[in-house]
Amino acid sequence: MKKLPFTLILFFLFSFAIKAQNVNTEKSVVHFKINNLVFSYVKGTFTDMTGTVNIDTDHLSNSKIDVCIAAETVETGNDKRDTHLRSQDFFYVENNPNICFVSTTFSKSEEGFTTTGKLTMLGVSRDVTIPFSYKNNTFIGTFKINRTDYHLGENENPFVIGEMVKIEITCMVN
Numbered sequence: 001m002k003k004l005p006f007t008l009i010l011f012f013l014f015s016f017a018i019k020a021q022n023v024n025t026e027k028s029v030v031h032f033k034i035n036n037l038v039f040s041y042v043k044g045t046f047t048d049m050t051g052t053v054n055i056d057t058d059h060l061s062n063s064k065i066d067v068c069i070a071a072e073t074v075e076t077g078n079d080k081r082d083t084h085l086r087s088q089d090f091f092y093v094e095n096n097p098n099i100c101f102v103s104t105t106f107s108k109s110e111e112g113f114t115t116t117g118k119l120t121m122l123g124v125s126r127d128v129t130i131p132f133s134y135k136n137n138t139f140i141g142t143f144k145i146n147r148t149d150y151h152l153g154e155n156e157n158p159f160v161i162g163e164m165v166k167i168e169i170t171c172m173v174n
Contacts, residue, residue: 020052020053020054020064021052021053021054021137021173021174022051022052022173022174023049023050023051023052023053023067023171023172023173023174024172024173024174025047025048025049025050027170027172028047028049028169028170028171028172029045029046029047029049029169029170030045030046030047030049030069030167030168030169030170031043031044031045031167031168031170032044032045032046032165032166032167032168033165033166034147034161034162034164034165034166035161035162035164036160036161036162037160042076042081042161043076044074044075044076044077044082044085045073045074045075046069046070046071046073046074046075046099047069047070047073047075048069048070048073049067049068049069049171050067050068050069051065051066051067051068051100052064052065052066052067052173053065053066053067053139053171053173055106055113055134055139057113057134060106060107060108060113061106063103063106063115064103065101065102065103065115065117065139066100066101066102066103067100067101067171068098068099068100068101069098069099069100070097070098071086071091071093071096071097071098071099071121072086072091072093072097074086074091089153089155089156090152090153091121091122091152092122096121096122096123099119099120099121100118100119100120100121101117101118101119101120101128101130102117102118102120103115103116103117104116104117104118104127105117109131111131111133112131112132112133112134113131113132113133113134114129114130114131114132115129115130115132115141116128116129116130117130119145121150121152122150122151122152124149124150124151126145126149126150128143128145129143130142130143130169131143132169137172137173137174138170138171138172138173139169139170139171139172139173140168140169140170140171141168141169142166142167142168142169143166143167144164144165144166144167145164145165145167146163146164146165147163147164147165148163
């Protein structure tokens with residue numbers, strides 16, 4: 001059995017390490033939109049995204065996303081509502097400080113790319129698929145989740161607050 005030279009092994013390890021890029025926390029944001037009182041919407045954001053993103057568009061099997069956002073950064077433009085969203089009724093940020101996504105697969109699509117992975121919120125992990133584009137070190141993806149799948153505001157009246165949440169992620173990497 002032939003052994004690889006130590007310098008060749010280091011080169012491969014270094015090449016892989018430099019591809020994973022840290023999230024630019026200041027320029028990355030998650031926007032969300034949910035139906036409120038049937039005829040209107042509540043829009044908001046999350047900031048303070050951290051983690052690493054490695055998108056290799058030529059070799060998608062080498063790609064990986066591992067990011068989290070701070071649940072306490074939820075912002076809708078209404079202080080009273082934001083405080084309620086941080087409470088036990090919704091995000092319970094005291095016990096669940098982060099919402100995380102870890103990719104498992106990537107594929108090419110007609111519109112760009114798709115990643116599937118585990119979205120973890122309130123201690124619940126579910127598979128989600130995110131169609132996305134990736135250009136100039138910026139990941140932009142849009143998808144929907146059912147908030148009740150994560151027990152998010154599960155005691156709220158569905159006529160007051162909708163179940164489906166539209167999410168748009170803009171993640172810039174350094």
